[in-house]
Amino acid sequence: MIPIAKPIIGEEEKKAVLKVLDSGSLAQGPEVEAFEKEFAGFCNADYAIAASSGTTALHLALEALGIGEGDEVITTPFSFIASSNSILYSGATPVFADIDEETFNIDPKKIEKLINHKTKAILPVHLYGLAANMPEILKIAEKYDLKVIEDACQAHGAKIDGRPVGSFGDAACFSFYPTKNMTTGEGGMATFKHKETYENALMLRAHGMRIRYHHEILGYNYRMTDIHASIGREQLKKLPGFNKKRQDNAKYFTDNIKNAKIKLPNTPKGYEHVFHQFTIVINDRDKALDKLVANGIGTGIHYPVGINDQPLYKEMNCSAFKTPISKKVSSHVISIPVHPSLTKKELETIVKTVNSV
Numbered sequence: 001m002i003p004i005a006k007p008i009i010g011e012e013e014k015k016a017v018l019k020v021l022d023s024g025s026l027a028q029g030p031e032v033e034a035f036e037k038e039f040a041g042f043c044n045a046d047y048a049i050a051a052s053s054g055t056t057a058l059h060l061a062l063e064a065l066g067i068g069e070g071d072e073v074i075t076t077p078f079s080f081i082a083s084s085n086s087i088l089y090s091g092a093t094p095v096f097a098d099i100d101e102e103t104f105n106i107d108p109k110k111i112e113k114l115i116n117h118k119t120k121a122i123l124p125v126h127l128y129g130l131a132a133n134m135p136e137i138l139k140i141a142e143k144y145d146l147k148v149i150e151d152a153c154q155a156h157g158a159k160i161d162g163r164p165v166g167s168f169g170d171a172a173c174f175s176f177y178p179t180k181n182m183t184t185g186e187g188g189m190a191t192f193k194h195k196e197t198y199e200n201a202l203m204l205r206a207h208g209m210r211i212r213y214h215h216e217i218l219g220y221n222y223r224m225t226d227i228h229a230s231i232g233r234e235q236l237k238k239l240p241g242f243n244k245k246r247q248d249n250a251k252y253f254t255d256n257i258k259n260a261k262i263k264l265p266n267t268p269k270g271y272e273h274v275f276h277q278f279t280i281v282i283n284d285r286d287k288a289l290d291k292l293v294a295n296g297i298g299t300g301i302h303y304p305v306g307i308n309d310q311p312l313y314k315e316m317n318c319s320a321f322k323t324p325i326s327k328k329v330s331s332h333v334i335s336i337p338v339h340p341s342l343t344k345k346e347l348e349t350i351v352k353t354v355n356s357v
């Protein structure tokens with residue numbers, strides 16, 4: 001079976017972990033601090049704080065920006081559930097704007113009519129490794145004085161006109177889950193534009209504490225360990241190479257998949273896609289899935305149901321948000337392997353099978 005995702009861990013990561021184990025400093029320490037600085041540099045962000053996952057990074061970012069009960073946050077229905085669950089954790093209410101069928105990302109044209117006096121933020125997701133339309137989203141945010149939190153959990157290294165994700169919003173969050181473009185096992189990172197929100201996030205990560213055992217606000221234990229950070233530092237060095245290989249694989253698919261029944265992913269001009277997923281659209285998805293599985297090709301459906309139509313969200317009446325494009329594409333998308341471990345032979349098998357669907 002060709003897996004849909006495969007992390008690449010080398011001798012460098014193993015050595016780094018052993019060094020931390022030998023150091024005796026196993027929890028949050030100097031490795032985390034160094035990783036934060038290096039990651040902020042990579043994103044052209046002013047501040048970064050490591051967290052235990054992408055989900056906890058999102059929760060920290062929302063609360064650090066002062067978003068909570070009574071506030072509304074506009075987001076996309078077409079994402080992993082964590083994008084929206086983090087809004088619920090903060091006590092705010094998610095509001096769903098439909099997506100653009102060409103990019104799978106939130107459609108800025110659908111955002112403005114959802115804004116009211118309760119709206120405090122926009123949380124776009126850079127889905128599959130392609131940045132959302134940040135120039136338009138930032139214009140809307142400025143017009144209505146809204147915060148912007150980028151969910152960049154799938155888009156480490158993605159860019160718009162050379163500017164990396166993580167540098168656009170008031171905050172941006174990344175995941176280092178093993179399927180992602182770089183990994184720490186579990187882990188996450190939040191970047192911040194302003195010192196004040198960064199300092200809030202530091203407190204929230206450590207049980208609301210600035211001075212040892214003085215707890216000013218309700219916080220959490222969302223810390224990353226030095227063991228995880230040591231893996232992340234080595235992975236970050238390799239990330240440009242991993243992304244290049246994903247982009248080369250995607251180009252090979254784009255050049256060689258010739259099947260009129262299949263729609264290939266689009267990259268708008270000026271955008272650098274980092275292909276966390278290579279997601280195709282096909283009408284008869286079940287037949288295509290059977291064929292791919294029969295030929296040993298791992299697949300993923302990202303995502304079969306829009307968040308606003310998930311049982312939890314239906315109960316909160318979120319299916320009242322009309323998102324027909326999200327509904328439509330969720331029935332037709334299939335992700336095929338694009339990860340950097342793919343061999344030439346595996347790429348050929350994937351193309352041959354997809355062409356015969």
Ligand SMILES: Cc1ncc(COP(=O)(O)O)c(C=O)c1O
Binds near residue numbers: 056079080083187
């Ligand atoms: C778009 C998106 N947001 C948030 C998350 C949450 O990240 P984590 O799994 O590290 O908590 C993920 C992870 O799959 C994701 O894909």
